[in-house]
Amino acid sequence: MSEDTTLRMEGILKEFPGVVANDHVNLSVERGEIHGLLGENGAGKSTLMKVLYGLYSQDDGDIYLDGERLDLGSPQDAIDAGIGMVHQHFMLIPRLTVAENVVLGEREPATAFRSDAEDSWLPAAIRNNSLVQSLAGQFSLGLDVPEQRIQDLADQYGFDIDVSAKIWELDVGQQQRVEILKALYRDVDLLILDEPTAVLTPTEAERLFDSLERLTDEGLSIIFITHKLTEVDAIVDRVTVLREGRNVGTAEVSSVSRADLAEMMVGREVLFEIDRDAVDLGEPVLRARGVRATDNRDIEALSGIDLTVRQGEIVGIAGVSGNGQKELAEVMAGIRDVTAGEVVVNGDDITGAKPRTFVDSGVSFVPEDRLQYGCAEDLSVMHNATMKDFRDSRFGDRPFLNYGELRDYAETLVEEFDVRGVSDVTETKAGDLSGGNLQKLILAREIYRDPDLLIANQPTRGVDVGAIEFIRETLLEQRKAGTGIILLSEDLDEIFDLSDRILVVYEGEFVYETTPAEADRERIGLEMTGGGDDEGQMETSPPPSGVTQGSES
Amino acid sequence: MNVAVTVDAREDIPAWLAYGTPVFTVLAALAVSAIALVVLDVSPVAAYRTMFVETLVTEFGLSETLTKAIPLILTGLAVYLPLKAGLFNIGAEGQLVAGALAGTWIGLNVSLPGLALVPLMFVAAAVAGGIWAGIPAYLRAKWDVNEIITSLLLTFVALEIQSYLLRGPMQGGTGNFPQSDRFSEAATIPELFGGVHAGLLVAVCMVIATYVLMTKTRLGFEITFVGSNDEAAQQAGMSKFYVYLLVFVVGGAFAAMGGISEIAGAQGRYRAGFEPGYGFTAIPIALLGRNSALKVMLAGLFFAVLFVGGSSMEVAFGVPAALVEIIQALVILFLITAEFFKSYRVGIDLKRGPAETPAHPQRGDD
Numbered sequence: 001m002s003e004d005t006t007l008r009m010e011g012i013l014k015e016f017p018g019v020v021a022n023d024h025v026n027l028s029v030e031r032g033e034i035h036g037l038l039g040e041n042g043a044g045k046s047t048l049m050k051v052l053y054g055l056y057s058q059d060d061g062d063i064y065l066d067g068e069r070l071d072l073g074s075p076q077d078a079i080d081a082g083i084g085m086v087h088q089h090f091m092l093i094p095r096l097t098v099a100e101n102v103v104l105g106e107r108e109p110a111t112a113f114r115s116d117a118e119d120s121w122l123p124a125a126i127r128n129n130s131l132v133q134s135l136a137g138q139f140s141l142g143l144d145v146p147e148q149r150i151q152d153l154a155d156q157y158g159f160d161i162d163v164s165a166k167i168w169e170l171d172v173g174q175q176q177r178v179e180i181l182k183a184l185y186r187d188v189d190l191l192i193l194d195e196p197t198a199v200l201t202p203t204e205a206e207r208l209f210d211s212l213e214r215l216t217d218e219g220l221s222i223i224f225i226t227h228k229l230t231e232v233d234a235i236v237d238r239v240t241v242l243r244e245g246r247n248v249g250t251a252e253v254s255s256v257s258r259a260d261l262a263e264m265m266v267g268r269e270v271l272f273e274i275d276r277d278a279v280d281l282g283e284p285v286l287r288a289r290g291v292r293a294t295d296n297r298d299i300e301a302l303s304g305i306d307l308t309v310r311q312g313e314i315v316g317i318a319g320v321s322g323n324g325q326k327e328l329a330e331v332m333a334g335i336r337d338v339t340a341g342e343v344v345v346n347g348d349d350i351t352g353a354k355p356r357t358f359v360d361s362g363v364s365f366v367p368e369d370r371l372q373y374g375c376a377e378d379l380s381v382m383h384n385a386t387m388k389d390f391r392d393s394r395f396g397d398r399p400f401l402n403y404g405e406l407r408d409y410a411e412t413l414v415e416e417f418d419v420r421g422v423s424d425v426t427e428t429k430a431g432d433l434s435g436g437n438l439q440k441l442i443l444a445r446e447i448y449r450d451p452d453l454l455i456a457n458q459p460t461r462g463v464d465v466g467a468i469e470f471i472r473e474t475l476l477e478q479r480k481a482g483t484g485i486i487l488l489s490e491d492l493d494e495i496f497d498l499s500d501r502i503l504v505v506y507e508g509e510f511v512y513e514t515t516p517a518e519a520d521r522e523r524i525g526l527e528m529t530g531g532g533d534d535e536g537q538m539e540t541s542p543p544p545s546g547v548t549q550g551s552e553s
Numbered sequence: 554m555n556v557a558v559t560v561d562a563r564e565d566i567p568a569w570l571a572y573g574t575p576v577f578t579v580l581a582a583l584a585v586s587a588i589a590l591v592v593l594d595v596s597p598v599a600a601y602r603t604m605f606v607e608t609l610v611t612e613f614g615l616s617e618t619l620t621k622a623i624p625l626i627l628t629g630l631a632v633y634l635p636l637k638a639g640l641f642n643i644g645a646e647g648q649l650v651a652g653a654l655a656g657t658w659i660g661l662n663v664s665l666p667g668l669a670l671v672p673l674m675f676v677a678a679a680v681a682g683g684i685w686a687g688i689p690a691y692l693r694a695k696w697d698v699n700e701i702i703t704s705l706l707l708t709f710v711a712l713e714i715q716s717y718l719l720r721g722p723m724q725g726g727t728g729n730f731p732q733s734d735r736f737s738e739a740a741t742i743p744e745l746f747g748g749v750h751a752g753l754l755v756a757v758c759m760v761i762a763t764y765v766l767m768t769k770t771r772l773g774f775e776i777t778f779v780g781s782n783d784e785a786a787q788q789a790g791m792s793k794f795y796v797y798l799l800v801f802v803v804g805g806a807f808a809a810m811g812g813i814s815e816i817a818g819a820q821g822r823y824r825a826g827f828e829p830g831y832g833f834t835a836i837p838i839a840l841l842g843r844n845s846a847l848k849v850m851l852a853g854l855f856f857a858v859l860f861v862g863g864s865s866m867e868v869a870f871g872v873p874a875a876l877v878e879i880i881q882a883l884v885i886l887f888l889i890t891a892e893f894f895k896s897y898r899v900g901i902d903l904k905r906g907p908a909e910t911p912a913h914p915q916r917g918d919d
Contacts, residue, residue: 335788356790365788376782383778387789390774401771 004030006066006221007052007190013060014047017423021047023245024061029190034212034222036236036253038229040265040464042420042434044245045225049192052223053085054078065190084183085192090175094168098161098178099147102185154181158214173204177211184215191215192223197231198435198462209235227265227436227464229258243267266466276476276498282311285362285452285484286332291341293331301327303508304341309453309484314475316499316516317488320528324508325488326368329457332486333365334358335373346452359388364451366442368458368488370435374442377431381422384430385410385445417444418470436467443471447478454478457488472498492524506530574891575841582887586880595870603869604862604880616748617861618854620819623752624649626853627811628835629842630763631686631804633849635700636839637767638800639780644689644704645808646832647711648682652809653816654715655681657733657823658723660740667739674740674813675755682809683802685711690801694794700801712828719825731825742818752814756850759807763846776800808832837885859884 007029014022029035050056054072063070159177197205240250241264286309295301301324330336334355342351345361367373375384396402410425460468504512504527512527587597608614631645656678689703725734742750767773778786779796842849863877
């Protein structure tokens with residue numbers, strides 16, 4: 001063991017009913033390194049980190065930080081020991097400023113209770129009483145800390161953030177830096193980042209990597225949880241791979257290949273290439289003409305879309321995020337109203353019909369935002385697995401519902417689609433599943449009903465290698481079964497691998513159509529950014545992320 | 554001495570805590586109330602014996618408790634059902650009044666044999682209560698108007714209408730009191746057993762119906778889903794509009810049945826001051842019983858014991874009515890606080906010796 005080792009986790013065991021999440025896992029992190037923690041969804045990465053952050057207590061094993069054994073009962077203990085964590089979902093309050101958010105968890109007592117406050121109305125004797133201090137720290141809150149101190153901290157690490165800006169004015173990348181700042185303000189030596197790039201655009205991810213390198217230069221150690229192999233190559237020094245709760249090995253990134261890592265993760269060889277058999281196209285399942293629709297702010301997002309999808313055809317829709325893909329998917333799934341045009345499914349014009357009509361017409365939808373539209377996270381896996389099919393007569397005569405049948409059906413889905421982390425379909429909540437397993441469950445629900453049209457919006461986003469492979473194969477199988485599929489993805493490779501036809505969407509219109517065989521990637525890239533037409537070299541790059549919009553609130 | 558208070562979220566709730574909490578909290582609330590009793594020179598032991606033991610062992614106490622429980626259980630369901638769909642029906646009191654008025658009008662103006670008249674009164678009450686609850690539900694379902702505010706404010710409208718009707722069109726009886734005529738024999742809800750009227754049967758049937766609805770039907774599945782994630786539910790083809798309207802209208806009908814039960818079963822005539830507060834007590838009842846309609850029934854019975862036992866204590870020991878209300882309020886307060894202790898662990902660290910580390914070491918240079 002090297003002298004530089006700052007963190008050692010030894011033989012960590014954590015069991016949940018029916019599942020061993022961590023099976024005697026060892027992990028050691030050196031000072032000043034970025035240590036990757038790689039594994040499939042459900043491999044136990046998050047559990048291990050929650051143990052380290054004091055959110056779970058381990059059933060066995062020890063944690064040492066700088067040689068000292070830690071006994072972590074809560075995140076506060078972890079923070080006191082110098083361990084910080086940035087969660088995948090940000091824990092920020094949009095209406096407060098950056099500075100206020102940074103001090104929020106710190107439990108700075110209200111001004112009147114501070115021992116060093118000068119103009120407090122409370123006598124010093126009371127303020128200095130330790131019980132009063134403790135209660136004030138717990139139950140009152142001072143948000144008026146000097147912004148300057150936090151600004152200095154941000155500048156020190158090269159975060160260009162205006163600390164007096166409100167959170168809602170910031171873009172996602174900046175919000176993430178605020179989360180990191182929160183940890184830094186608490187003086188941590190070890191920072192855990194849980195899939196930090198899942199919410200970022202590639203440019204923002206680049207900026208994050210720069211920031212992280214700066215942090216390690218200052219002597220911080222970072223644990224970087226990910227399941228993207230490209231990121232491991234880009235930023236990580238050493239990597240530890242977990243599989244099914246066990247430590248498969250730790251390696252210097254420079255000495256292993258991407259394929260090796262993938263194999264370690266999944267436990268078998270991973271096919272990066274997918275075979276696509278030819279399928280005869282059948283009747284059109286979807287015919288949309290002149291579709292216009294607005295986004296949530298009533299601004300036109302689709303300006304005249306014509307789209308035909310045939311049985312057994314995968315139509316890939318490529319585009320830069322925010323060019324109408326979300327609205328397109330929602331219109332075709334029947335949950336967003338069109339302002340003009342018509343949507344014909346299986347020959348029936350169901351423009352403007354209720355979502356129920358779309359569901360009954362054989363339209364399935366895998367939404368982009370799993371938690372918003374895809375599932376009810378507080379309800380059981382059973383509820384979520386049967387969210388569309390519970391009306392089917394096999395689940396009992398109206399108006400009654402046979403919960404035993406629902407349960408069996410849900411168990412079938414969980415088994416056939418290899419959804420992991422489910423101990424009991426009626427007990428396990430959808431929100432407790434990891435991202436990839438939840439996505440498998442949603443896909444299972446949408447596909448098992450044998451749809452005529454499947455709309456898959458970003459089906460593999462935030463999902464690990466093994467699950468990506470599974471999801472893609474499932475989509476291809478479904479194509480073979482004669483389902484027409486609309487695939488919206490920001491991953492060009494995915495579009496190329498799966499599609500029979502590629503459409504490029506730009507500002508709510510299809511600007512280019514091609515097939516994978518004759519497609520020219522550069523041309524597609526150009527079309528995606530609106531540079532395809534002869535005259536327009538339009539400026540489409542977003543404003544530099546350091547700039548905040550005006551602070552009128 | 555250094556004292557630190559810590560609050561941590563619990564990972565899982567131990568079984569003894571889950572089942573013991575209601576008991577501990579009631580005992581704790583009674584212990585605090587005992588201080589007030591001692592100050593008034595009343596023995597807490599004797600007072601509580603009157604309040605609970607005598608209420609539960611004497612025939613009079615039991616029949617009073619069951620009678621009181623009828624409107625409490627029904628209004629409890631009126632809050633519970635919308636709660637399952639993610640809505641807050643704060644206006645059960647208004648729905649109760651609307652139903653009581655409509656039912657009373659039928660009872661006083663229609664002459665039919667009792668077996669037909671009483672059910673008709675219930676139906677009329679349910680329709681009126683359903684309409685009264687349907688207004689906020691429609692506003693919420695259609696235009697997203699906050700149902701908490703509209704349902705609450707409609708309560709005051711209902712109370713004013715009651716005040717007008719009983720001083721005007723519905724006023725009756727001898728003298729110039731703001732009250733209706735007495736109900737005829739046919740319009741009075743018959744006695745079921747030992748002084749308890751048949752409204753109890755209605756309440757129990759509604760509890761069972763709600764239980765079956767929520768656990769055995771497709772509609773219950775939809776209500777649960779809409780209550781958990783309405784956007785996902787809509788994507789799956791469920792109708793939020795329909796569910797919202799349904800839970801409120803049915804809830805309003807429940808509250809209304811509670812209202813007519815109380816007037817035609819217990820009171821015998823409608824007096825203008827009728828403002829029993831059942832619709833508001835229904836909120837803690839529904840919160841306590843939020844996991845199941847059967848638990849709503851238990852919570853309704855518990856509050857009935859508190860009300861009846863409180864009155865007996867008031868009479869037996871001459872304690873002010875306010876004290877009884879304090880005890881009831883403390884029990885509610887403690888039960889709600891208990892939810893906090895169920896989900897969080899609170900510890901107090903005592904460290905003797907000089908306080909070396911200040912409580913907030915982060916404070917720096919300002």
